[in-house]
Amino acid sequence: MFALETKNNKIVSIVYMSTKLNIIEKADLLFRTYGIRSVTVDDICNACGISKKTIYKHYSDKYALANKSLEYHYDKLFKQINTIVENSSDAIETFFKISMHFRETLNDITPSFVHDLKKFHPDLYRIHQKSKEKLFVKTLQNVIKNGKDEGLIRSEINEDITSKLRIEMIEAGFNQDIFPQKDYNYMNIQTISFDLFLRGIVTEKGLYIYEKTLTTLKL
Numbered sequence: 048m049f050a051l052e053t054k055n056n057k058i059v060s061i062v063y064m065s066t067k068l069n070i071i072e073k074a075d076l077l078f079r080t081y082g083i084r085s086v087t088v089d090d091i092c093n094a095c096g097i098s099k100k101t102i103y104k105h106y107s108d109k110y111a112l113a114n115k116s117l118e119y120h121y122d123k124l125f126k127q128i129n130t131i132v133e134n135s136s137d138a139i140e141t142f143f144k145i146s147m148h149f150r151e152t153l154n155d156i157t158p159s160f161v162h163d164l165k166k167f168h169p170d171l172y173r174i175h176q177k178s179k180e181k182l183f184v185k186t187l188q189n190v191i192k193n194g195k196d197e198g199l200i201r202s203e204i205n206e207d208i209t210s211k212l213r214i215e216m217i218e219a220g221f222n223q224d225i226f227p228q229k230d231y232n233y234m235n236i237q238t239i240s241f242d243l244f245l246r247g248i249v250t251e252k253g254l255y256i257y258e259k260t261l262t263t264l265k266l
Contacts (some may be wrong), residue, residue, distance in 0.1 A: 069095055069101060070091065070095055070101075071116055073091055074091050074112045077117035078113060079157065080157055081157060082160050083159065083165045084167060084172075086109075087109075088102055091112065113168065117171060121178040128182065128183075131144045135201065139199055139253055139260060140260070141193075142190060150234060150237060150238070159228075161175075162223060183210070183213075187213055193203060198250060199223070199250055199252060199253035200249060200250065204248050217237065
């Protein structure tokens with residue numbers, strides 16, 4: 048009897064966690080596609096195929112959902128970036144793969160997402176900023192250090208300042224006061240931003256590898 052109860056408890060626990068994950072995955076996609084303000088709890092229910100009662104069983108409100116979706120997004124991104132770093136042969140390839148990874152996900156992100164965070168959810172925006180700092184700045188610092196050792200990044204480059212500038216370049220591309228969504232293609236902005244950044248930090252050897260990679264990938 049005890050064994051049966053234990054087995055049933057495990058099944059209930061798995062279903063419970065699966066439901067929570069499904070809610071967060073769908074909420075994260077909706078928030079990043081349409082912006083937090085535009086997405087309602089009803090929208091999330093429809094995407095998940097569940098009732099509001101089920102949503103509120105796991106999360107108190109939309110704010111709690113948005114908070115958890117940020118945590119989920121950065122946890123997933125952290126693993127993906129680590130995999131890229133571990134499977135790249137040098138700093139140039141690492142930068143390329145990270146940049147390409149972001150470009151592949153740009154179509155699912157609206158500038159309204161960051162705008163909503165900053166203007167209407169300052170607490171969530173601070174979480175976003177801290178997660179960004181933890182993941183991207185430290186990762187880019189390490190990539191730059193490795194690039195120096197490989198002779199691909201200039202030795203005088205300041206890892207801390209350069210990493211933070213790179214993050215701000217990415218974020219500036221989503222600033223609708225500078226680049227209104229109706230007038231600009233965000234994929235093009237990020238491609239140009241990446242090109243300017245990398246050309247500004249590489250050595251002659253690094254530039255050769257970069258331009259060879261550009262030719263090969265036809266970017």
